[in-house]
Amino acid sequence: MANEPSAAHRQRHAQRMNALLDHIDRHLDQTLELSSLAERMHFSPFHFHRVFAAWMGETLGDYLRHRRLDVSALMLAQPEPRSVLEVALTVGFGSSEAFARAFKLRFGQTPSAWRLDSPQRWARELAHSREQQALRHRPPQALLSNLDQTERNLDQADATCAEEDTGSCFTSESQMHISLQQLPPTRVAYLRHIGPYGQRVHKFWMNTVLPWRQAQGLEQRACYGIGHDDPSLAAPEQCRYDACVEVDADFIARSPASIQDLPGGRYAVAQFRGSLADFSHAWTELLRGWLPSSGMQIDGRPVFEHYPPGADYDPTTGIFSCELCLPVKAS
Structure with a gap:
């Protein structure tokens, strides 16, 4: 019984923090000052800073920065013809210059380069995922005989997967029933x-x-x-x-x-x-x-x-x- 109030307190605290994270996601284009967020959570700014860092494992400023940049990276990868400045403003940066500096620091390339590389990056992710899926569904003896191969025939992997008839293979678009x-x-x-x-x-x-x-x-x-x-x-x-x-x-x-x-x-x-x-x-x-x-x-x-x-x-x-x-x- 002694643990019940503590558990209930943790649950209420989790609700409040989850609501705050959702609020941040809905308002990334705004300033989101620590003081205003602390007031929303009914904490003093000092205590809120410590509570947030303990909950998320990073400061509020670091969280806002990486969240804004992660959302911008997804936006830049889309075919929608938005300018870099439009994306920067949408996620709360005041200028394209400040946005470009922060983006390169996090992802190692400029926003424009990220946009240009997105089709190739997605293709690499897909090829790697298909390779790993083929390995999972390959018979053990075939797996052992091909461990030294760095390149695999994905068409053959698709055929092998289809023959298994397990309903759990997703190595080609046609098998997904979209x-x-x-x-x-x-x-x-x-x-x-x-x-x-x-x-x-x-x-x-x-x-x-x-x-x-x-x-x-x-x-x-x-x-x-x-x-x-x-x-x-x-x-x-x-x-x-x-x-x-x-x-x-x-x-x-x-x-x-x-x-x-x-x-x-x-x-x-x-x-x-x-x-x-x-x-x-x-x-x-x-x-x-x-x-x-x-x-x-x-x-x-x-x-x-x-x-x-x-x-x-x-x-x-x-x-x-x-x-x-x-x-x-x-x-």
């Missing part, structure tokens, strides 16, 4: 995980989210997973993931849950069936393979996975099903 759909807005309650994606998120779902969902009587409701950060840009320990459950409009979220609304609109929806090891590759195929050749671009709405009620999950094999939902608009 459709454009108009999705409705959805109100969700969510719990947030901050840290590396992958296995830790899976454990978060199993050990924290599903027991909470059951206790709230929401077992038959659809679930969603929102990855707020691009793991190719953000540090693993700073990646934010929201595990969400659909709720009614009058649902009252109590600690540790919070409420948000998933915006509706046009999405590219890819059907996924596979293991956790296949999951990252499927997203890479969608973002780095399908998207550049689709004539569309991603917009500012959240990217998420959708788990319909009764979605398949085999605890023995780890195979599960969901939909990968990418918000898109015409280029």
Whole structure:
């Protein structure tokens, strides 16, 4: 019993910090002074500075800087014809010069060079992901006989994967079953995980989210997973993931849950069936393979996975099903 107040305090603190991070994301084009954010959190500036650094592992100034630059890097990689100055102003920099200096310090190249290199960079990421996927699905004897090869025939890898008939291979665009759909807005309650994606998120779902969902009587409701950060840009320990459950409009979220609304609109929806090891590759195929050749671009709405009620999950094999939902608009 003595631990309950402490646990409840940590949960309320987590809610407040999550709300602050969401507020920052919605207002990156504004000044976001420490004093005003501290007032929003009902802390003195001195204490807020320490609390934020303890929670995120970096100062508020460092967090704002890398968050703005990460968002700008995603914007610059899109085919939308925005100038570097427009991107700089959108993420809160006062001039293209200051933006270019900060961008080069973080990514090692200028914003213009990053934009020009994006198609090649995406192609490299896709090729590496396909190579790793081929290795995972190659028979052990073939794997041992090819360890010394640095270049692999991806077409052969696709054929090998298709022959397995496991439903978990995503080495070519044609196997992803992508459709454009108009999705409705959805109100969700969510719990947030901050840290590396992958296995830790899976454990978060199993050990924290599903027991909470059951206790709230929401077992038959659809679930969603929102990855707020691009793991190719953000540090693993700073990646934010929201595990969400659909709720009614009058649902009252109590600690540790919070409420948000998933915006509706046009999405590219890819059907996924596979293991956790296949999951990252499927997203890479969608973002780095399908998207550049689709004539569309991603917009500012959240990217998420959708788990319909009764979605398949085999605890023995780890195979599960969901939909990968990418918000898109015409280029």
